[in-house]
Amino acid sequence: MRFELTILGSGSALPTSNRNTTAQVLNVLERFFLIDCGEGTQHQLRKFKVSFNHINHILISHLHGDHFFGLFGLISSMALVGRDRALNIFGPPELKHLLQTVLKPQFEKTPFPINFHPLNQQSPDVIYEDKVLTVTAFPLKHTVPVWGFLFKEKPRLRKINPVKISEYNISIPEIQYIKNGAHIERNNQIISNEELTHDPLPPRSYAFMTDTLFSRQHRDLLMKTDLIYHEATFLHENISLARKTTHTTARQAGIFARETQIKHLLTGHFSPRYKNESLFETESREEFKYATAARDGDIIIWPYNQQKAFQLIRGNDQWELLINPFQK
Protein backbone atom coordinates (compact mmCIF):
# COMPACT_ATOMS: atom_id res chain seq x y z
CA MET A 1 0.00 0.00 0.00
CA ARG A 2 2.84 2.35 -0.86
CA PHE A 3 2.56 6.11 -1.18
CA GLU A 4 6.11 7.27 -1.76
CA LEU A 5 7.91 10.23 -3.35
CA THR A 6 11.44 10.16 -4.78
CA ILE A 7 13.11 13.49 -5.49
CA LEU A 8 15.15 13.21 -8.69
CA GLY A 9 15.97 16.90 -9.03
CA SER A 10 15.53 19.72 -6.52
CA GLY A 11 17.31 22.59 -8.26
CA SER A 12 16.21 25.34 -10.62
CA ALA A 13 17.55 26.59 -13.92
CA LEU A 14 21.12 25.26 -13.98
CA PRO A 15 22.02 21.73 -12.90
CA THR A 16 24.91 21.60 -10.41
CA SER A 17 27.16 18.72 -9.40
CA ASN A 18 24.83 17.71 -6.55
CA ARG A 19 21.45 19.07 -7.63
CA ASN A 20 19.64 18.30 -10.85
CA THR A 21 16.76 20.25 -12.37
CA THR A 22 13.16 19.43 -11.49
CA ALA A 23 11.86 15.87 -11.60
CA GLN A 24 10.29 13.52 -9.09
CA VAL A 25 8.48 10.20 -9.04
CA LEU A 26 5.37 9.57 -6.99
CA ASN A 27 4.42 5.94 -6.42
CA VAL A 28 0.81 5.51 -5.35
CA LEU A 29 0.04 1.82 -4.89
CA GLU A 30 2.44 0.87 -7.71
CA ARG A 31 1.18 3.56 -10.07
CA PHE A 32 4.31 5.55 -10.92
CA PHE A 33 3.87 9.20 -11.93
CA LEU A 34 6.90 11.12 -13.20
CA ILE A 35 6.34 14.78 -12.37
CA ASP A 36 8.45 17.09 -14.57
CA CYS A 37 11.47 15.81 -16.40
CA GLY A 38 14.45 18.19 -16.39
CA GLU A 39 17.51 17.36 -18.45
CA GLY A 40 19.31 14.28 -17.13
CA THR A 41 16.24 12.80 -15.45
CA GLN A 42 16.90 9.37 -16.94
CA HIS A 43 20.32 9.36 -15.25
CA GLN A 44 18.68 10.29 -11.96
CA LEU A 45 16.15 7.48 -12.38
CA ARG A 46 19.04 5.03 -12.75
CA LYS A 47 21.04 6.58 -9.93
CA PHE A 48 18.14 6.44 -7.49
CA LYS A 49 16.96 3.04 -8.69
CA VAL A 50 13.54 3.82 -10.13
CA SER A 51 12.86 1.65 -13.18
CA PHE A 52 11.60 3.88 -15.94
CA ASN A 53 9.61 0.98 -17.30
CA HIS A 54 7.29 1.37 -14.33
CA ILE A 55 6.37 4.87 -15.44
CA ASN A 56 3.12 5.02 -17.40
CA HIS A 57 2.21 8.66 -16.67
CA ILE A 58 4.36 11.76 -17.08
CA LEU A 59 3.10 15.17 -15.97
CA ILE A 60 4.89 18.27 -17.26
CA SER A 61 4.03 21.41 -15.29
CA HIS A 62 5.23 23.97 -17.86
CA LEU A 63 7.50 24.52 -20.81
CA HIS A 64 10.63 25.94 -19.23
CA GLY A 65 13.62 23.78 -20.13
CA ASP A 66 14.57 22.89 -16.56
CA HIS A 67 11.21 21.09 -16.30
CA PHE A 68 11.00 19.13 -19.55
CA PHE A 69 14.23 18.94 -21.57
CA GLY A 70 14.82 15.40 -20.26
CA LEU A 71 11.62 14.08 -21.79
CA PHE A 72 13.01 13.45 -25.28
CA GLY A 73 15.98 11.41 -24.06
CA LEU A 74 13.81 9.43 -21.69
CA ILE A 75 11.29 8.54 -24.42
CA SER A 76 14.14 7.58 -26.73
CA SER A 77 15.62 5.27 -24.07
CA MET A 78 12.22 3.73 -23.37
CA ALA A 79 12.00 2.86 -27.06
CA LEU A 80 15.54 1.45 -27.14
CA VAL A 81 14.81 -0.98 -24.30
CA GLY A 82 11.78 -2.31 -26.13
CA ARG A 83 8.88 -0.65 -24.37
CA ASP A 84 5.56 -1.48 -25.97
CA ARG A 85 3.13 -0.25 -23.31
CA ALA A 86 1.38 3.08 -23.92
CA LEU A 87 2.82 6.18 -22.25
CA ASN A 88 0.48 8.94 -21.09
CA ILE A 89 1.89 12.46 -21.16
CA PHE A 90 0.08 15.43 -19.62
CA GLY A 91 1.42 18.87 -20.46
CA PRO A 92 0.80 22.24 -22.09
CA PRO A 93 -0.72 21.81 -25.59
CA GLU A 94 2.47 23.03 -27.36
CA LEU A 95 4.38 20.05 -25.95
CA LYS A 96 2.65 17.69 -28.38
CA HIS A 97 4.11 19.50 -31.37
CA LEU A 98 7.55 19.67 -29.73
CA LEU A 99 7.51 15.92 -29.12
CA GLN A 100 6.53 15.18 -32.71
CA THR A 101 9.21 17.50 -34.08
CA VAL A 102 12.08 16.25 -31.93
CA LEU A 103 11.25 12.53 -32.09
CA LYS A 104 10.41 12.34 -35.80
CA PRO A 105 13.98 12.13 -37.21
CA GLN A 106 14.67 9.12 -34.99
CA PHE A 107 11.28 7.41 -35.02
CA GLU A 108 8.84 7.73 -37.87
CA LYS A 109 6.55 6.34 -35.20
CA THR A 110 7.58 5.50 -31.63
CA PRO A 111 7.41 1.72 -30.98
CA PHE A 112 4.86 2.36 -28.22
CA PRO A 113 1.77 4.59 -28.28
CA ILE A 114 2.02 8.04 -26.70
CA ASN A 115 -1.31 9.36 -25.46
CA PHE A 116 -1.04 13.10 -25.11
CA HIS A 117 -3.40 14.89 -22.69
CA PRO A 118 -3.25 18.69 -23.08
CA LEU A 119 -3.47 20.81 -19.95
CA ASN A 120 -5.63 23.88 -20.40
CA GLN A 121 -7.50 24.04 -17.10
CA GLN A 122 -8.25 27.59 -15.98
CA SER A 123 -9.45 26.27 -12.62
CA PRO A 124 -8.80 23.04 -10.68
CA ASP A 125 -9.93 19.98 -12.62
CA VAL A 126 -9.43 16.21 -12.39
CA ILE A 127 -7.08 15.03 -15.15
CA TYR A 128 -6.66 11.41 -14.03
CA GLU A 129 -8.85 9.03 -12.06
CA ASP A 130 -8.88 5.34 -11.31
CA LYS A 131 -10.41 3.26 -8.55
CA VAL A 132 -7.98 4.38 -5.85
CA LEU A 133 -6.76 7.83 -6.87
CA THR A 134 -7.52 11.19 -8.45
CA VAL A 135 -5.06 13.71 -9.86
CA THR A 136 -6.21 17.34 -10.09
CA ALA A 137 -4.38 19.98 -12.12
CA PHE A 138 -4.61 23.61 -10.97
CA PRO A 139 -3.13 26.72 -12.61
CA LEU A 140 -0.24 28.55 -10.92
CA LYS A 141 1.22 31.98 -11.68
CA HIS A 142 4.42 32.18 -13.72
CA THR A 143 5.81 33.80 -16.88
CA VAL A 144 4.27 30.99 -18.95
CA PRO A 145 1.18 28.81 -18.31
CA VAL A 146 1.95 26.37 -15.48
CA TRP A 147 -0.01 23.83 -13.47
CA GLY A 148 0.37 22.27 -10.05
CA PHE A 149 -0.88 18.76 -9.31
CA LEU A 150 -2.80 17.36 -6.37
CA PHE A 151 -2.74 13.58 -5.86
CA LYS A 152 -5.41 12.24 -3.57
CA GLU A 153 -6.35 8.72 -2.58
CA LYS A 154 -10.07 8.05 -2.77
CA PRO A 155 -11.82 7.44 0.54
CA ARG A 156 -11.21 3.86 1.61
CA LEU A 157 -13.98 1.35 2.34
CA ARG A 158 -15.23 1.06 5.92
CA LYS A 159 -13.52 -1.64 8.00
CA ILE A 160 -15.81 -4.42 9.09
CA ASN A 161 -15.62 -5.59 12.68
CA PRO A 162 -14.81 -9.33 12.38
CA VAL A 163 -16.68 -10.15 15.60
CA LYS A 164 -19.93 -8.96 13.98
CA ILE A 165 -19.55 -11.33 11.02
CA SER A 166 -20.18 -14.37 13.19
CA GLU A 167 -22.56 -12.58 15.56
CA TYR A 168 -24.97 -11.73 12.72
CA ASN A 169 -23.95 -14.55 10.36
CA ILE A 170 -23.05 -12.04 7.64
CA SER A 171 -22.66 -13.44 4.12
CA ILE A 172 -19.80 -12.58 1.74
CA PRO A 173 -21.99 -10.43 -0.58
CA GLU A 174 -23.30 -8.58 2.48
CA ILE A 175 -19.73 -7.80 3.61
CA GLN A 176 -19.15 -5.80 0.44
CA TYR A 177 -22.35 -3.79 0.95
CA ILE A 178 -21.47 -3.13 4.57
CA LYS A 179 -17.97 -1.94 3.67
CA ASN A 180 -19.67 0.57 1.36
CA GLY A 181 -21.78 1.87 4.26
CA ALA A 182 -24.98 -0.25 4.08
CA HIS A 183 -27.06 -1.38 7.07
CA ILE A 184 -28.39 -4.96 7.31
CA GLU A 185 -31.62 -6.42 8.56
CA ARG A 186 -31.95 -9.31 11.03
CA ASN A 187 -35.24 -10.53 12.55
CA ASN A 188 -37.03 -7.43 11.27
CA GLN A 189 -34.51 -5.19 12.99
CA ILE A 190 -32.04 -2.82 11.32
CA ILE A 191 -28.43 -3.38 12.38
CA SER A 192 -26.72 -0.04 11.76
CA ASN A 193 -23.50 0.27 9.79
CA GLU A 194 -21.92 2.08 12.75
CA GLU A 195 -22.33 -1.06 14.83
CA LEU A 196 -20.82 -3.29 12.15
CA THR A 197 -17.81 -1.23 11.06
CA HIS A 198 -14.95 1.01 12.12
CA ASP A 199 -13.97 4.24 10.34
CA PRO A 200 -11.45 3.61 7.55
CA LEU A 201 -8.02 5.22 7.63
CA PRO A 202 -8.13 8.67 6.01
CA PRO A 203 -6.94 8.97 2.41
CA ARG A 204 -3.39 10.19 1.76
CA SER A 205 -2.52 13.21 -0.38
CA TYR A 206 0.36 15.07 -2.01
CA ALA A 207 0.59 18.37 -3.92
CA PHE A 208 3.32 19.58 -6.27
CA MET A 209 3.64 23.38 -6.69
CA THR A 210 6.35 24.73 -8.97
CA ASP A 211 7.04 27.25 -10.52
CA THR A 212 4.90 30.00 -9.10
CA LEU A 213 4.64 33.45 -7.69
CA PHE A 214 3.50 33.27 -4.08
CA SER A 215 -0.28 33.02 -4.17
CA ARG A 216 -3.07 32.00 -1.82
CA GLN A 217 -5.39 31.21 -4.72
CA HIS A 218 -5.55 27.46 -4.06
CA ARG A 219 -5.48 27.52 -0.29
CA ASP A 220 -8.93 25.92 0.01
CA LEU A 221 -8.19 23.24 -2.57
CA LEU A 222 -4.98 22.26 -0.75
CA MET A 223 -6.25 22.69 2.81
CA LYS A 224 -4.96 19.85 5.02
CA THR A 225 -3.07 18.11 2.24
CA ASP A 226 -0.60 15.71 3.88
CA LEU A 227 2.51 17.02 2.19
CA ILE A 228 3.19 19.84 -0.27
CA TYR A 229 6.33 20.24 -2.35
CA HIS A 230 6.50 24.00 -2.83
CA GLU A 231 9.10 25.81 -4.82
CA ALA A 232 11.37 28.15 -2.83
CA THR A 233 13.70 29.44 -5.49
CA PHE A 234 14.99 32.34 -3.38
CA LEU A 235 15.55 33.36 0.20
CA HIS A 236 13.37 36.23 1.39
CA GLU A 237 16.28 38.70 1.19
CA ASN A 238 15.79 38.35 -2.58
CA ILE A 239 12.02 38.92 -2.50
CA SER A 240 12.14 41.53 -5.27
CA LEU A 241 13.96 39.08 -7.53
CA ALA A 242 11.40 36.41 -6.65
CA ARG A 243 8.57 38.76 -7.63
CA LYS A 244 10.31 39.84 -10.81
CA THR A 245 10.91 36.24 -11.95
CA THR A 246 7.53 35.00 -10.63
CA HIS A 247 8.95 32.70 -7.99
CA THR A 248 8.46 32.13 -4.26
CA THR A 249 10.77 32.55 -1.27
CA ALA A 250 11.39 29.98 1.47
CA ARG A 251 9.55 32.22 3.94
CA GLN A 252 6.50 32.47 1.67
CA ALA A 253 6.44 28.68 1.19
CA GLY A 254 6.40 28.39 5.00
CA ILE A 255 3.50 30.86 5.23
CA PHE A 256 1.55 28.88 2.64
CA ALA A 257 2.17 25.63 4.55
CA ARG A 258 1.02 27.16 7.82
CA GLU A 259 -2.11 28.64 6.30
CA THR A 260 -3.07 25.39 4.55
CA GLN A 261 -2.53 23.42 7.80
CA ILE A 262 -0.60 20.68 6.08
CA LYS A 263 1.37 17.99 7.90
CA HIS A 264 4.75 18.66 6.36
CA LEU A 265 6.32 21.02 3.81
CA LEU A 266 9.05 20.03 1.40
CA THR A 267 10.78 22.87 -0.44
CA GLY A 268 12.87 22.69 -3.60
CA HIS A 269 13.67 24.37 -6.94
CA PHE A 270 16.52 26.19 -5.19
CA SER A 271 18.49 28.74 -7.16
CA PRO A 272 22.09 27.57 -7.68
CA ARG A 273 23.26 30.96 -6.33
CA TYR A 274 22.88 29.54 -2.80
CA LYS A 275 25.40 26.94 -1.72
CA ASN A 276 23.52 25.34 1.16
CA GLU A 277 19.88 24.27 1.32
CA SER A 278 19.85 24.49 5.13
CA LEU A 279 19.32 28.26 4.71
CA PHE A 280 15.98 27.51 3.03
CA GLU A 281 15.02 25.05 5.71
CA THR A 282 15.78 27.50 8.50
CA GLU A 283 13.84 30.29 6.84
CA SER A 284 10.73 28.18 6.10
CA ARG A 285 10.76 26.86 9.67
CA GLU A 286 10.49 30.38 11.04
CA GLU A 287 6.95 30.34 9.59
CA PHE A 288 6.15 26.63 9.74
CA LYS A 289 8.20 24.34 11.92
CA TYR A 290 7.45 21.17 9.97
CA ALA A 291 9.54 21.93 6.88
CA THR A 292 12.37 20.14 5.09
CA ALA A 293 14.54 21.37 2.22
CA ALA A 294 14.76 18.60 -0.38
CA ARG A 295 17.91 16.98 -1.66
CA ASP A 296 18.21 14.89 -4.80
CA GLY A 297 17.65 11.26 -3.91
CA ASP A 298 15.39 11.95 -0.91
CA ILE A 299 12.64 9.36 -0.51
CA ILE A 300 9.56 10.28 1.53
CA ILE A 301 7.27 7.46 2.60
CA TRP A 302 3.72 8.19 3.75
CA PRO A 303 2.52 6.08 6.64
CA TYR A 304 -0.40 3.76 5.88
CA ASN A 305 -1.84 4.74 9.23
CA GLN A 306 -2.15 8.52 9.28
CA GLN A 307 -1.42 8.69 12.99
CA LYS A 308 2.14 7.62 12.32
CA ALA A 309 5.03 9.71 10.98
CA PHE A 310 6.40 10.16 7.49
CA GLN A 311 9.78 8.54 6.93
CA LEU A 312 12.58 10.35 5.12
CA ILE A 313 15.33 8.23 3.58
CA ARG A 314 18.42 10.29 2.73
CA GLY A 315 21.43 8.28 1.60
CA ASN A 316 22.17 5.72 4.29
CA ASP A 317 20.12 7.55 6.90
CA GLN A 318 16.45 7.30 7.71
CA TRP A 319 14.41 9.33 10.16
CA GLU A 320 10.88 10.43 10.97
CA LEU A 321 9.68 13.81 9.73
CA LEU A 322 8.09 16.09 12.32
CA ILE A 323 4.36 16.35 11.74
CA ASN A 324 2.16 19.37 12.33
CA PRO A 325 0.27 18.17 15.45
CA PHE A 326 -2.81 20.23 14.60
CA GLN A 327 -3.44 18.00 11.64
CA LYS A 328 -3.23 14.61 13.36
Ligand SMILES: [Zn+2]
Ligand atom coordinates in the same frame (compact mmCIF):
# COMPACT_ATOMS: atom_id res chain seq x y z
ZN1 LIG B 1 9.74 28.01 -14.79
